[in-house]
Amino acid sequence: MVSIRPGPVTIGGVALDNHLLLAAGILGTTGSSLARILSLGAGGVVTKSIGPLPKDGHAGPCVVVLENGVLNAMGLPNPSNAFVDEIAPLAKKPVIVSIFGGNPDEFALVASWFEGKVAGFELNLSCPHADGYGSAIGTDPSIVEACTRAVSRSGIPTWVKLTPNVTDITAIGKAAERGGAGAIVAINTVKAMRISTAMGCPVLGNRYGGLSGSAVFSIAVRCVYELYEECKIPIIGCGGVSTADNVIEMMMAGACAVEIGSAAYNDIKVFEIIKADLYSKDGITPEEIIGCAHGRSAV
Amino acid sequence: MVSIRPGPVTIGGVALDNHLLLAAGILGTTGSSLARILSLGAGGVVTKSIGPLPKDGHAGPCVVVLENGVLNAMGLPNPSNAFVDEIAPLAKKPVIVSIFGGNPDEFALVASWFEGKVAGFELNLSCPHADGYGSAIGTDPSIVEACTRAVSRSGIPTWVKLTPNVTDITAIGKAAERGGAGAIVAINTVKAMRISTAMGCPVLGNRYGGLSGSAVFSIAVRCVYELYEECKIPIIGCGGVSTADNVIEMMMAGACAVEIGSAAYNDIKVFEIIKADLYSKDGITPEEIIGCAHGRSAV
Amino acid sequence: MGDQLSEPVSILRVKKETPLIRTFVFDRSFAFSPGQFVMVWIPGVDEIPMALSSEKTITVQKAGDATNALFTFGAGDKLGIRGPFGNGFTKGDKILAIAGGVGAAPLLPLAREDCVMTLLLGARTEEELLFVDQLDECTDVMIATDDGSLGMHGYVTDLMDDLNLGAYDRISVCGPEVMMRAVLTRVEEKGIAHKTEFSVHRYMKCGVGICGSCCIDPSGLRVCRDGPVFSGEMLLKSEFGHYMRDASGRKKNI
Amino acid sequence: MGDQLSEPVSILRVKKETPLIRTFVFDRSFAFSPGQFVMVWIPGVDEIPMALSSEKTITVQKAGDATNALFTFGAGDKLGIRGPFGNGFTKGDKILAIAGGVGAAPLLPLAREDCVMTLLLGARTEEELLFVDQLDECTDVMIATDDGSLGMHGYVTDLMDDLNLGAYDRISVCGPEVMMRAVLTRVEEKGIAHKTEFSVHRYMKCGVGICGSCCIDPSGLRVCRDGPVFSGEMLLKSEFGHYMRDASGRKKNI
Numbered sequence A, B: 001m002v003s004i005r006p007g008p009v010t011i012g013g014v015a016l017d018n019h020l021l022l023a024a025g026i027l028g029t030t031g032s033s034l035a036r037i038l039s040l041g042a043g044g045v046v047t048k049s050i051g052p053l054p055k056d057g058h059a060g061p062c063v064v065v066l067e068n069g070v071l072n073a074m075g076l077p078n079p080s081n082a083f084v085d086e087i088a089p090l091a092k093k094p095v096i097v098s099i100f101g102g103n104p105d106e107f108a109l110v111a112s113w114f115e116g117k118v119a120g121f122e123l124n125l126s127c128p129h130a131d132g133y134g135s136a137i138g139t140d141p142s143i144v145e146a147c148t149r150a151v152s153r154s155g156i157p158t159w160v161k162l163t164p165n166v167t168d169i170t171a172i173g174k175a176a177e178r179g180g181a182g183a184i185v186a187i188n189t190v191k192a193m194r195i196s197t198a199m200g201c202p203v204l205g206n207r208y209g210g211l212s213g214s215a216v217f218s219i220a221v222r223c224v225y226e227l228y229e230e231c232k233i234p235i236i237g238c239g240g241v242s243t244a245d246n247v248i249e250m251m252m253a254g255a256c257a258v259e260i261g262s263a264a265y266n267d268i269k270v271f272e273i274i275k276a277d278l279y280s281k282d283g284i285t286p287e288e289i290i291g292c293a294h295g296r297s298a299v
Numbered sequence C, D: 001m002g003d004q005l006s007e008p009v010s011i012l013r014v015k016k017e018t019p020l021i022r023t024f025v026f027d028r029s030f031a032f033s034p035g036q037f038v039m040v041w042i043p044g045v046d047e048i049p050m051a052l053s054s055e056k057t058i059t060v061q062k063a064g065d066a067t068n069a070l071f072t073f074g075a076g077d078k079l080g081i082r083g084p085f086g087n088g089f090t091k092g093d094k095i096l097a098i099a100g101g102v103g104a105a106p107l108l109p110l111a112r113e114d115c116v117m118t119l120l121l122g123a124r125t126e127e128e129l130l131f132v133d134q135l136d137e138c139t140d141v142m143i144a145t146d147d148g149s150l151g152m153h154g155y156v157t158d159l160m161d162d163l164n165l166g167a168y169d170r171i172s173v174c175g176p177e178v179m180m181r182a183v184l185t186r187v188e189e190k191g192i193a194h195k196t197e198f199s200v201h202r203y204m205k206c207g208v209g210i211c212g213s214c215c216i217d218p219s220g221l222r223v224c225r226d227g228p229v230f231s232g233e234m235l236l237k238s239e240f241g242h243y244m245r246d247a248s249g250r251k252k253n254i
């Protein structure tokens, strides 16, 4: 397998310790959990999505582990501005605050709380199971552009996380780019549902949820590949990454870095494990492989 | 597990031997292969998609088997009107001809070849990897409506197969309904890609392909559930069905019958195996479970 | 591995244990280690963590919305069960178990495994004491009630003073967090925090270690996956006994 | 099971066998049964079925676009390999193998397993005979060429007349379909079709039994999954020798 030479990593204006970030919403609710994941080898962490008001989230069940993935409908539970104190001890670390809101003003408001205190923002315009938030607004390019601009104008690196539940993800990626995004993160979960045949009703409290994990890897690779053909800003691959080979594959599709979420279910040491396989002193530079799968299908 | 009482099955104007159909494009290129699948227990078979002109399909690789699914980019290879003779020996059997075309006229043309010779049509407005066909046009409600009407006006039962690669599948489902569809089939494959890290290029000859099999089951259940909330015509569930419990789950989501494709990879006897688990003389009627998961999340 | 959808169980019967506590008996068993918990899906309501009080029972205290709803469930009603999850208590030869209120639920199966020498059982009043008879059958039970209606008048922690703690190889504790923190303070003073284990309760959403709602400060350990049973030593310099988090992730004092 | 993506192999060297046939040696081996095939991915070009002529080689006849492209590949170039797939030949004690042209490719490993008593080898001319030396090393080879440049002047089928076919427990055949059909007719006349096996070639896209492009009439059996080796009896009343299908699924005569 190809391996990568370790070196400084800066993606979309954020300096990272390596190419592997913790994805939003996985073990990202408390400062100490984020600190633990950093100490376990993540090159950066994205927090749980924070909104303008505290939310308890959907009634349970919120998560179901499937054979090859995870189905969740957390419903964006978050402590809102109490989170500022929560991550204060991590001020110097590569922490990206994920933000959700129902309109540009809400995004800007939440971002303002964290100005000067975090490395960057990731806008959740993509969670598929929260009325009025996430993909409810993230499927409209003009809203995506406006929300992005409302935050990026702060000058703080602003990443935009996209939903795959659209007809054309590149239209949304280009909207984020126009809005001043420093990077695009693809993808959030794929809208999905399971029904308990024993109960005769959906297994998630919210009925609809989002699918993540290995099951969506090939969908995420496709989205990254499509975005790389149309957008100029860096792309961060997310969705089903669980091995170093998956990281390389995402990079070949066009990702500069990856986020990892569900794979932490199998082993919370996933970052260390992948790093051990991914990096070696005699490896190549990431630039040699990022996007290399484009225009090469005809060798 | 719930089991179903065997009895006559008629879906969207087509009489079937049971609730399990062979999905389009799986072992459906020759009359004798379709006959074999019927003899192996399928309640009906959908043929390979047939178009206005013969096509060789995409250059290989066309199929990759993944841990929990299949990735394919066949590219709609088909013998075009030579297929009329191919299935002539099956005239009295529950054979549904899948049709693709680039516009309403092409759909109508292909359908005209088979009038009086088959039990019904399934319009492929959903294949995610064929330029100018399938989901390239199947994401536009007005085109879907027009293509559906062009075939349904023949009076022959016309099913419309939908792509999940849209922002709102119910908008497409309603368009098919307006166009006179007798049933909706959901879903075709989810647009996806894998890259060979050893080669540094996409593994499919066509680069982009479609994901099927268990990996997409929860996505298909979600689509069926959404469509059931918005459409009145029968829905046929397709995508990742591999057990009798999956069939029940699809039915609870709102499906009257299911199509099975990728599961034939594990065992071509999949229809017999599922039937043995699904049906029993003291089972309940399908009507008792079809759609029962709606409005019951609050028990 | 397969999908880990909730297993459906039917309630065979419901037993009133105390005015606020009921045991729900299922029609099927789950192999488990005492201290492990399951996520109990109350369809249409919520999903909440509950220790297994035996391989086919949970013992539930009425606490809020979900438990109130559960208390309307009777024989024949269905629940969904995911799990068991978490680590459970370390086994030992001579365990001292300390239970407060519904905290007796995960300790009963430990006592039934014959490794508990002595069990200190506390509650506010006599009628709120849980599993007195069942525990009596398998271990040596000492009782304390806040109002003195049975056993010693006072807290279970006071019972500890009458014991030679050196005689036990482990001390396993489950009860209200204030009571557990009192035990922790006591064992710390005696320098035996390393021999103790506490079953920690935190608000849980996923139960499998990915959502982050149950993490404790400052280690960031997940109660659902790294616990719920933690050594007293680990808990000494922690949020334990001071604060926890609610459903939104905000801190609330204990 | 894991993803069954193509395994990358590097070509170690290419050996010219005949003017139109080359053997490609890989840097890694695949456990296989003689008669099984792999799907060979020629990046940027196509993916085509090829029998393994040993655990690390394929032996390829130039036939069209993909094989032409493959002939431009040399040492160090990479291919992707999926498989091996299909059933392979039934083993026996005393096999008569009949090879025409590149059909010797899957029969060489069978001969190397020491179960082939006699092998009939045919080609158009002497220089087109494949694996003469290799086969000589492990079995008793009888040769026929269309132009008589080596061995008997005529078809391999003619060689059959000189043999006591009763002496063999199985007859394993691979070659051009016209030649194989001629063998089938001959063994049918002699009433021994049940002892014969033929490696059938059909246009293949998936190689794993789901796309349907390789199915044969009237059984609907899949050459890639139920074959490629079929008993002569099964093939008697079939399309075999009469027609096959092209990439679009249309019939074309043989």
Ligand SMILES: Cc1cc2nc3c(=O)[nH]c(=O)nc-3n(C[C@H](O)[C@H](O)[C@H](O)COP(=O)(O)OP(=O)(O)OC[C@H]3O[C@@H](n4cnc5c(N)ncnc54)[C@H](O)[C@@H]3O)c2cc1C
Residues within 6 Å of the ligand: C037, C046, C047, C048, C049, C050, C051, C052, C058, C059, C060, C061, C062, C063, C064, C065, C066, C067, C068, C102, C105, C106, C200, C201, C202, C203, C204, C205, C228, C246
């Ligand atoms: C590992 C573990 C084992 C448990 N075992 C038992 C047991 O055997 N018997 C028993 O009666 N109780 C047990 N509990 C506590 C039980 O989960 C809560 O009492 C229950 O969730 C309250 O739900 P509610 O909706 O009725 O109350 P709410 O109205 O939600 O709240 C009442 C109180 O319960 C707490 N609580 C609410 N939801 C949760 C949750 N999901 N996780 C943790 N605490 C919560 C709240 O913080 C609040 O203090 C256990 C908790 C954990 C974490």
Ligand SMILES: Cc1cc2nc3c(=O)[nH]c(=O)nc-3n(C[C@H](O)[C@H](O)[C@H](O)COP(=O)(O)OP(=O)(O)OC[C@H]3O[C@@H](n4cnc5c(N)ncnc54)[C@H](O)[C@@H]3O)c2cc1C
Residues within 6 Å of the ligand: D037, D046, D047, D048, D049, D050, D051, D052, D058, D059, D060, D061, D062, D063, D064, D065, D066, D067, D068, D102, D105, D106, D200, D201, D202, D203, D204, D205, D228, D246
């Ligand atoms: C199980 C099996 C094992 C085989 N083993 C060998 C072998 O060991 N050595 C060898 O030289 N050849 C073998 N072949 C045949 C080989 O696959 C074809 O020669 C090759 O695919 C031709 O590809 P092309 O693009 O070069 O030719 P094309 O231009 O595509 O066609 C040339 C001829 O090859 C046939 N053909 C094309 N593609 C395929 C395909 N995918 N599957 C089957 N036939 C095809 C066509 O019908 C045509 O007659 C085998 C075929 C099968 C099915």
Ligand SMILES: Cc1cc2nc3c(=O)[nH]c(=O)nc-3n(C[C@H](O)[C@H](O)[C@H](O)COP(=O)(O)O)c2cc1C
Residues within 6 Å of the ligand: A023, A024, A025, A026, A048, A049, A063, A070, A072, A074, A076, A098, A124, A127, A161, A187, A188, A189, A211, A212, A213, A214, A216, A238, A239, A240, A241, A259, A260, A261, A262, A263, C210, C211
């Ligand atoms: C339990 C859970 C909670 C999540 N919460 C959030 C969230 O708050 N914000 C967000 O943008 N994405 C959220 N996601 C999506 C993930 O960040 C990620 O996009 C998705 O899980 C795909 O990556 P993975 O396959 O590596 O998990 C959540 C995912 C899971 C499984």
Ligand SMILES: Cc1cc2nc3c(=O)[nH]c(=O)nc-3n(C[C@H](O)[C@H](O)[C@H](O)COP(=O)(O)O)c2cc1C
Residues within 6 Å of the ligand: B023, B024, B025, B026, B048, B049, B063, B070, B072, B074, B076, B098, B124, B126, B127, B161, B187, B188, B189, B211, B212, B213, B214, B216, B238, B239, B240, B241, B259, B260, B261, B262, B263, D210, D211
């Ligand atoms: C190899 C292959 C070929 C397919 N060809 C077609 C096709 O021609 N027309 C069509 O409508 N769908 C086609 N499909 C999609 C299937 O009919 C089905 O919608 C999809 O595979 C999901 O079902 P499954 O998970 O049961 O396979 C094809 C799928 C596969 C795997």
Ligand code: FES
Residues within 6 Å of the ligand: C203, C204, C205, C206, C207, C208, C209, C210, C211, C212, C213, C214, C215, C222, C223, C224, C225
């Ligand atoms: S409850 Fe989700 S991590 Fe513990």
Ligand code: FES
Residues within 6 Å of the ligand: D203, D204, D205, D206, D207, D208, D209, D210, D211, D212, D213, D214, D215, D222, D223, D224, D225
């Ligand atoms: S090649 Fe696809 S079924 Fe045989």
